[in-house]
Amino acid sequence: MLPAAVLWDMDGTLVDTEPYWITAEHAIVEEAGGVWSDEYAHQLVGNDLMVSAQFIRDHSPVDLAPVQIIEDLLERVIAQVRDHVPWRPGAVELLTALGEAGVPSALVTMSWRSLAEAVVGALPAGTFAAVVTGDEVEHGKPHPEPYLAAARSLGVEVGHCVAIEDSPTGVRSAVxxxxxxxAVPHVVPVPLMVGAVQVPSLRGVRPADLLALFDGARQSSAGTT
Structure with missing residues (x-):
């Protein structure tokens, strides 16, 4: 059996851009005379960019407006993406196989449209049937709105889809x-949650495996009760 659609997170799930974001955060804060830490950076993984920008203002000497901080971050990250798109292991292969199987994919990212287009533009046309970005929703992750919007744009029931995420914030949104x-944890660990299963990598995962992961999790749970 195949899902009605697959809803993909982008940063850290489809592409390994979290190091790009962390590098950009360090640069912005250090240029303002402050010191940024990886601990702070990891707290921002998967967040709505407005939330992250306000966090940077609150924890550094950066006094730009949140929108200006986001635009500065995006400019730096997009420049790195245009130089090299760091695909996560198995992601492009699974995307390609889903397309061949007739399963539509949607991108559901808290990055803004400009960065999403830079990533999507590196893939064959039509790879994603819909793209939902952080600047186009009222409530970002962990609110459910981004995933509800993606399913609605594809005309499918959310419960018949599968989401792929790498961060606690993103998993909470999809669940x-x-x-x-x-959940494919990457930069930060993802706690176990009802409604989500974890795999170490997408390498070797096929479209038919996606729903089977949940069947396996249910059988395992039943065997331990």
Whole structure:
């Protein structure tokens, strides 16, 4: 059996851009005379960019408006993406296989449209049937709105889809929307959550494996009760 659609997070899930974001955060804060830490950077993984920008203002000498901070971050990250798109292991292969199987994919990212387009533009046309970005939703992750919007744009039921995420914030968003979620932890650990299963990598994962992961998790849970 195949899902009705697969809803992909971008940063850290489809592409390994979290190091790009962390590098940009360090640069912005240090140019303002402050010191940024990886501990702070890891707290921002998966967040709505407005939340992250306000966090940077609150924890550094950077006094730019949040929108200006976001635009500065995006400019730096997009420049790095245009130089090299760091695909996560197995992601492009799974995307390609989903397309060949007739399963639509949507991108659900808290990055803004400009960065999403830079990433999507590196893939064959039509790879994503829909793109939902952080600057186009009222409530960002961990709110369920981004995933609900993606399913609505594809005309599918959220419970018949599968989401792929790498961060606690993203997993909470997808689970709250009612989407069965595959967590692929990367930069930060993801706590175990009802409604989500974890895999170490997408390498070797096929379209038919996605729903089977949840069947396996249910059988394992039943065997331990």
């Amino acid at each position: 709250a929307a009612g989407v069965p979620t595959v």
